[in-house]
Amino acid sequence: MSKTVSRRRLRVCLAMVVGVFGVFGVRLFQIQGLDASAYAAKAIEDGTAKSTIPAPRGAILDRNGAELATSVDGLTLTADPKMTAPYAPQIARILSEKLGDRIDYFDTIDKLRTPDSRFVYLVRDVPAWTAKKALKAIAEADMTGVFSEKETLRTYPGGKLAANLVGYVNGAGKGVAGIEQQYDKTLTGTDGASTYEIDPNTGVRIPMADSTVTKMVPGRDVTTTIDRDLQWYADQRLADAVRESSSDWGLAITMDTKTCQIVQMSQAPTFNADDDSGMVDSNTVSRAVQNVYEPGSVMKTITMAALADQGKIASDTPIVVPSGMEIDNFHIGDYWKHGVINLTAAGVIAKSSNLGTIVAAQQMSNSTMYGYFRKFGFGQMSGANLPGESDGILKNGKEWTKANHATISFGQGVSVTALQMVRAVGAIANAGKMCEPSVVSSTRDADGTETKVPAKPSKRVVSKDAAATVTRMMEAVTAPDGTAPAAAIKGYRVAGKTGTAWRVDPATGRYIRGQNTVSFMGFAPADNPRFLTYIVLDKPYSNAGGGSTAAPVFHDIMSMALERFGVAPTGSKSPKVKQTW
């Protein structure tokens, strides 16, 4: 009897054991055979952690290495409204105390109380040092539910300094204007990545376990040709001038005529990408390369250079200037009323006579004059390698009417960018050889290895003698009896030219009476030029002229440039040039 019982018990036990193992077997088959890859992936996911090592964006530096744009750590603050709702006002108060203007108290309370949500953004891109203070204060007050995400934040230590040249980045950290945009690829590095094994429960990295690392390559620094201190001075001086003359906008550009490096490029009004103020299109547009306007009388220097290169004019060439002209039913006069007067070519430039320039320019055919204007780079980009640059507008010489020929000779009926104008007159300052303006001199990697940006070769546009002739004429402009004695710098020889051009209404394409673009272009020392400065003021009060409004700005900025770069006067005296005959 007992033998039968124990045998049965044995069988039952065996069946149970087989059953249990059977279940194990089925489960094993399911795990290993059917869902193997899914489980393996899950195991790898739980047991490894991935982290991206963001590559810092390169800095933008001035010519002496001072930072114009740089990157710092930033934090974006987020919250879980389910956790923060009970003490939303307290958290909002701490945040507005620590973050100041970056956050609105009432908006933040609403965000912290967002119903049916477990994630809201509170404020983006706050410098890490400020955000950490806020987080610490919240933690100290025993409140939870506010978190942070790491960001890279672009800062501009100079604020408005050279803002239109440096540009700015968008929310995703991509350059969208100026050098930030043009050199975006150079400035952006390659993000690194690392994958390592962790304890799935604690999340702590397992020592000596496998890890893979993709190397992070930081972005390259871009060294500009800008001198920060001169730039600041010009920014400030120009902003004052724009305000005092009630101009719509103003530009000031200074170029080293020997190297064609832009040492200063100011625009007013401008913006501040550091605190996001003034970020409207009319401020963020880079007017030096994107704004086309009619240059007016500054263009007379180009007409004279073309004539001098052909041997058709010298500074004392006598010109009979009529009291007025009718060309194609278009009346042209000078800015001052006169009868028939006898001016020398230098007198025409010194007094800025439109009629005298037309008479002189009539020695050239349409095609010759158009050819020279093209050689001087009009109708073509300046080569400064800045985004959104305009070509300007220079009608083909074959299509010129008589009126076109006449007005283009004194800078109306032709549209330019300021940088084109700087390049063209730069050729006169550089003894007839023209080079392309540059704003970036080199790039530098994280190890400090510099790569120079090669300078493009200069090309001759007019002869050395022609350039010298026009320079002599331009020196008469800053003489006491010229149109811009305010541009003269004591002890130096200064060559210059004023410009007062009618403004074109962009809507109708017609000139607007009483609205002008005034300018002054000049270089010094005239007998051995080192710097060229161009000032443009758009739509100043109605009776402002280039000589009275733009020339004093030129004087101050040019003086500062000469002083900063240690350019001593040559000691020679300006030759006396006859203005009448």
Place this chain on the structure above:
Amino acid sequence: MSPQLARTISAPDAPAPRFSTEGAKAAGLRLVRPVRSRARKAPFVVVVLTILSVGLVGLIIMSTILQAQSFEAQKLNSQSAELETQRQLLSREVDKLQSPANVARRAIQYGMVPNTNPAFLRLSDGEVLGKPEAAKPGKTNIRSVTP
């Protein structure tokens, strides 16, 4: 069968051979007395146990140290991040203080004005180049700093 061989075969601690001695003989083999091991087992066990336990303890110590170092590394990482934040804050403050706008604002406070009359002193012969003139706050010069 010789008596000597018979004695060998019937040695008390050898099992009775069941194979044919003829075959062994033909192969040149003969039965020998097994070597009696005189080594004691205890020391061997002690050595093995010692090695095992030293290894185990070593492993535990190493893993503890590594773990501790991993925590330490994590702590140092966050400390370095904290210091980096502080460095950035300080360098920004320095940048702000030495910015041209700040220097100019301070200079104007002290009654200084920018000089727009450049003149130079040539050290080799003491000659003054340019026309030196005292800078004075004029209408056309910077009088205040726009923030």
